[in-house]
Amino acid sequence: MKINQDxxxxxxxxxxxxxxxxxxxxxxxxxxxxxxxxxxxxxxxIANSVVAQTNFGNSKRVxxxxxxxxxxxxxxxxxxxxxxEITGLxxxxxxxxxxVALKLAHELTKSNFDITYLFYESEEIETKFNGLELxxxxxxxxxxxxxxxxxxxxxxxxxxxxxGSLRFEVSAKGNRAHSARWWNxxxxxxxLSPILEVINSYESRxxxxxxxxxxxGLQAVKINGGVAGNVVPDLVTMTINHRFAxxxxxxxxxxxxxxxxxxxxxxxxxxxxxxxTGLNNELIKNFxxxxxxxxxxxxxxxxxxxxxxxxxxxxxxxxxxxxxxxHPSEAVKIKQIEDVYSSLKKWLSN
Ligand SMILES: [Zn+2]
Numbered sequence: 001m002k003i004n005q006d007x008x009x010x011x012x013x014x015x016x017x018x019x020x021x022x023x024x025x026x027x028x029x030x031x032x033x034x035x036x037x038x039x040x041x042x043x044x045x046i047a048n049s050v051v052a053q054t055n056f057g058n059s060k061r062v063x064x065x066x067x068x069x070x071x072x073x074x075x076x077x078x079x080x081x082x083x084x085e086i087t088g089l090x091x092x093x094x095x096x097x098x099x100v101a102l103k104l105a106h107e108l109t110k111s112n113f114d115i116t117y118l119f120y121e122s123e124e125i126e127t128k129f130n131g132l133e134l135x136x137x138x139x140x141x142x143x144x145x146x147x148x149x150x151x152x153x154x155x156x157x158x159x160x161x162x163x164g165s166l167r168f169e170v171s172a173k174g175n176r177a178h179s180a181r182w183w184n185x186x187x188x189x190x191x192l193s194p195i196l197e198v199i200n201s202y203e204s205r206x207x208x209x210x211x212x213x214x215x216x217g218l219q220a221v222k223i224n225g226g227v228a229g230n231v232v233p234d235l236v237t238m239t240i241n242h243r244f245a246x247x248x249x250x251x252x253x254x255x256x257x258x259x260x261x262x263x264x265x266x267x268x269x270x271x272x273x274x275x276x277t278g279l280n281n282e283l284i285k286n287f288x289x290x291x292x293x294x295x296x297x298x299x300x301x302x303x304x305x306x307x308x309x310x311x312x313x314x315x316x317x318x319x320x321x322x323x324x325x326x327h328p329s330e331a332v333k334i335k336q337i338e339d340v341y342s343s344l345k346k347w348l349s350n
Contacts, residue, residue: 012079021125051117054111098151151318157295158317162274305344
């Protein structure tokens with residue numbers, strides 16, 4: 001993999017190295033190899049994550065992070081290059097961001113900051129597989145920094161904070177019987193309507209935090225139930241996803257949901273905290289001033305929350321339209337990849 005080609009071609013090369021979650025060895029090998037002979041970087045490998053650190057002796061350290069994995073292909077692998085775009089699996093989420101970080105890692109042999117580049121595995125699947133989790137366990141000092149930039153797709157604007165996410169199951173119970181003699185049973189599927197009523201009558205809160213409007217949500221995402229075509233079912237379970245704004249902790253969000261579904265069996269599956277906007281932090285203020293692009297709230301959960309939980313201000317800033325992430329027609333404008341690169345280079349050199 002040649003790093004000193006233009007950013008479009010580098011993105012295409014990265015897209016064409018298959019790296020579906022838990023299959024990142026090939027891409028991690030190439031990333032490690034491309035960085036390990038550079039004098040200004042100290043490279044550490046942890047499983048299939050690669051950490052490259054400068055040691056310029058500056059007082060502040062910045063993390064620039066991106067995940068190496070993608071969701072599974074959907075007739076969009078390998079990728080293609082047009083005059084203006086790179087298309088294909090992961091072009092948006094987030095091989096174009098990885099291309100920017102790799103190029104910066106190569107070219108910035110000095111900066112006003114010390115920089116830790118993090119290329120990590122398995123962000124797209126359960127938290128327990130996340131490369132940052134493994135790095136935290138094995139050598140958490142590698143994540144030390146004053147400010148973190150997650151290169152998740154933001155369409156080249158700065159997205160601040162992120163909403164938290166709760167996933168839980170709510171069940172309705174009944175009694176099993178033959179459907180021909182239904183009066184001997186109690187249908188659990190029919191008992192779902194009050195659960196659906198709670199969901200349908202939920203009014204989503206839209207708090208304005210540091211001037212930016214977030215938007216909470218409550219969505220049924222999965223349903224499981226039924227025995228056979230002639231049986232009154234005795235159990236149905238609905239999985240529900242609640243997205244909550246950064247002014248709410250995961251604990252309070254859980255309490256709110258337990259209250260809302262107080263009449264039903266409630267089982268928490270997982271909880272991910274939200275992250276504050278960080279806009280009162282000096283480093284973020286300076287970043288916003290130098291980069292000078294629009295700012296928006298981040299609705300989806302990202303690893304900024306992980307840094308925020310450790311007290312480290314973090315923002316999302318990367319090429320690619322987040323609406324196209326995980327979409328079969330992922331495509332990123334080459335010009336946007338170049339713009340994000342130039343902005344970061346300018347800030348890191350200013
Ligand atoms: Zn992503």
